[in-house]
Amino acid sequence: MANQKKNKSKPKSNPKSYTSKSRKKSTTSTNKTKSKSKKTTTDFKSKAKSTSKTNASPKTNLKAKSKTKAKPKVGLKKYRYFITYKPYGMLSQFTDEGTGHPTLADLEGQLPKDVYAVGRLDRDSEGLLLLTNDMQLRHELLDPKNEHEREYWVQVEGLPTWKAITQLNRGVTITVNKKDHDTLPTISKLLAIPPKLPERNPPIRQRELIPTCWMSISLIEGKNRQVRKMTAKVGHPTLRLVRARMEDLTIEGLEIGKIKEVHQAELYRTLGISNDQ
Numbered sequence: 001m002a003n004q005k006k007n008k009s010k011p012k013s014n015p016k017s018y019t020s021k022s023r024k025k026s027t028t029s030t031n032k033t034k035s036k037s038k039k040t041t042t043d044f045k046s047k048a049k050s051t052s053k054t055n056a057s058p059k060t061n062l063k064a065k066s067k068t069k070a071k072p073k074v075g076l077k078k079y080r081y082f083i084t085y086k087p088y089g090m091l092s093q094f095t096d097e098g099t100g101h102p103t104l105a106d107l108e109g110q111l112p113k114d115v116y117a118v119g120r121l122d123r124d125s126e127g128l129l130l131l132t133n134d135m136q137l138r139h140e141l142l143d144p145k146n147e148h149e150r151e152y153w154v155q156v157e158g159l160p161t162w163k164a165i166t167q168l169n170r171g172v173t174i175t176v177n178k179k180d181h182d183t184l185p186t187i188s189k190l191l192a193i194p195p196k197l198p199e200r201n202p203p204i205r206q207r208e209l210i211p212t213c214w215m216s217i218s219l220i221e222g223k224n225r226q227v228r229k230m231t232a233k234v235g236h237p238t239l240r241l242v243r244a245r246m247e248d249l250t251i252e253g254l255e256i257g258k259i260k261e262v263h264q265a266e267l268y269r270t271l272g273i274s275n276d277q
Contacts, residue, residue, distance in 0.1 A: 079133060082109075083130050083254065087126060092119075092120040092121050107257055108259060118142065121243060127244060128251045130246065148220065149218055149219070150220070150246050152219075154240070154241055154242075155194075155240035156212065156214075158213075165189065171185050173233070174226065176223045181223060190215055191214040204239040204240050
C-alpha cells in the first residue's frame, strides 16, 4: 500500500514537453556541431593551402628559405664567408683536442671567432672548405634533402674497369654506423689527365708494380668516409682524396692553407642558392 501511494504521488511526465525540450537541445547541438564543422573545415583548408606552398621540391624550398632567412640586414656586415684549400693532416675544427694535429686556427689569415666549417673534411683528406657564421646557409648545405652536389678528385690504386665505374654510378653497399647503407647514384669517371694539385706532404704510399689513376666522383650525400668506402668496395683503395667543388664553387685559384674571403652574392650564385639583395 505504501508503495502504491508513493507511485500515485509521483507527477506524470509530459511527453510533449519532454519531446519539445529534447528537440531544442538536439537542434542547438546540431547547430553547434555544424558551426564547429565549418570552422574545422576552414582551418583545414587554410592549413592545406599553407602546406601546399611548402611541399615543393627540396631545391624550391631551399631557394624560398634563402630569400627570407639568409638575407642579411641592410648596412650591417652580419654574415661573412671564407674559403680555403685545407691541407692534408689538418683537422676541420679549431681545437686539436689534445691530438697535436694542426687545426683551422693554423690557417694563414684572420678569421672571426664566430665562423665554423660547413661540413667536414677528414684529416687525411684535402681541398675545398667553406667557413661562415651564416648558420642558415650552413643548414641548407648540410641537409641531405637539398641534394647539393660535391665533386671529389680521387687517386686510387689500380686501374678501375668499366664494371667498377658502373657500380659506383649505380650505387654500392657500404657500412655506416655498423649498418649497411646503399649509396645514392653518383657521377663517376676516369680523368685522362691528372689534376694540377700542390704536392702532398707526406706523399702517398705507392707500390712499384701497381699503377694508380685519378677519378672524378660527384655525389649528393656525405656519409662518414663515404668515397673511401665506395672505392674500396669496388676493389680500388683511395690513396689521395681532394674535394674539388661544391656546386659551382671550386678550388681554382686557392692556395693551400690560405684563407680567401668571398662576397655573399657571389657565393650564393656559385652555390645555386637564391638570395635577393
